[in-house]
Amino acid sequence: MQSEKINKPDINIPPELQSQVAITTLDRIYNWSRANSLWPMMFGLACCAIEMIITAASRYDFSRFGMEVMRPSPRQADVMIVSGTVTKKMVPQIVRLFNQMGEPKYVLAMGACASGGGPFKEGYNVVSGIDKFLPVDVYIPGCPPTPQALLHGLIILQKKIEKEKLADAEWYKKDFYEEIPVPILGPDLLDPRKYHLFKKEIDTTTEELVIESDAKGEEA
Numbered sequence: 001m002q003s004e005k006i007n008k009p010d011i012n013i014p015p016e017l018q019s020q021v022a023i024t025t026l027d028r029i030y031n032w033s034r035a036n037s038l039w040p041m042m043f044g045l046a047c048c049a050i051e052m053i054i055t056a057a058s059r060y061d062f063s064r065f066g067m068e069v070m071r072p073s074p075r076q077a078d079v080m081i082v083s084g085t086v087t088k089k090m091v092p093q094i095v096r097l098f099n100q101m102g103e104p105k106y107v108l109a110m111g112a113c114a115s116g117g118g119p120f121k122e123g124y125n126v127v128s129g130i131d132k133f134l135p136v137d138v139y140i141p142g143c144p145p146t147p148q149a150l151l152h153g154l155i156i157l158q159k160k161i162e163k164e165k166l167a168d169a170e171w172y173k174k175d176f177y178e179e180i181p182v183p184i185l186g187p188d189l190l191d192p193r194k195y196h197l198f199k200k201e202i203d204t205t206t207e208e209l210v211i212e213s214d215a216k217g218e219e220a
């Protein structure tokens with residue numbers, strides 16, 4: 001057991017008891033157990049997904065970090081690895097899957113595309129980074145990132161989890177429920193959180209059109 005990670009360092013345990021006794025805090029043991037049993041969701045979006053698959057396979061084998069149980073169901077997963085180009089068509093599905101994951105949950109943006117649009121950033125059909133919709137915990141650079149880079153990103157996530165405090169964690173508070181409104185794909189992608197901006201823009205444009213047509217009517 002990695003007892004040095006869960007033992008509270010300021011409490012001395014006699015050497016003869018060190019292999020049998022651990023004194024720790026709830027935060028420490030909770031974070032230690034969660035960080036070492038992350039279950040990533042099994043889904044991929046583009047070429048980066050191949051690197052993710054390689055990271056799970058025998059050569060790099062992220063089961064060494066307790067992450068081997070990739071789940072096909074979002075309800076059984078707590079890490080979403082966004083591995084690939086995020087198209088506008090896929091965003092509603094990605095957000096819906098994220099909403100279906102239980103708290104606490106984490107997001108890794110794997111590669112240039114998921115982090116900021118990558119080589120397709122200017123594409124009419126591409127979202128320039130999944131962080132426009134989801135709260136990203138770790139960004140992994142590269143096109144594609146190597147399996148080592150993904151492993152490094154996952155280890156950084158573990159370190160982040162180890163620093164969490166139950167007293168501060170939003171998801172541990174009573175009645176916490178944060179659902180991200182699912183974007184709507186029409187002629188373009190609409191983020192429901194920005195409706196007020198669209199409405200303001202439409203109202204301003206309508207007002208300008210009315211003034212313009214009034215002015216034309218007076219001239220005539």
Ligand code: SF4
Nearest residue numbers: 047048111113143144
């Ligand atoms: S970052 Fe590169 S490798 Fe990854 S999905 Fe985009 S184009 Fe493909």
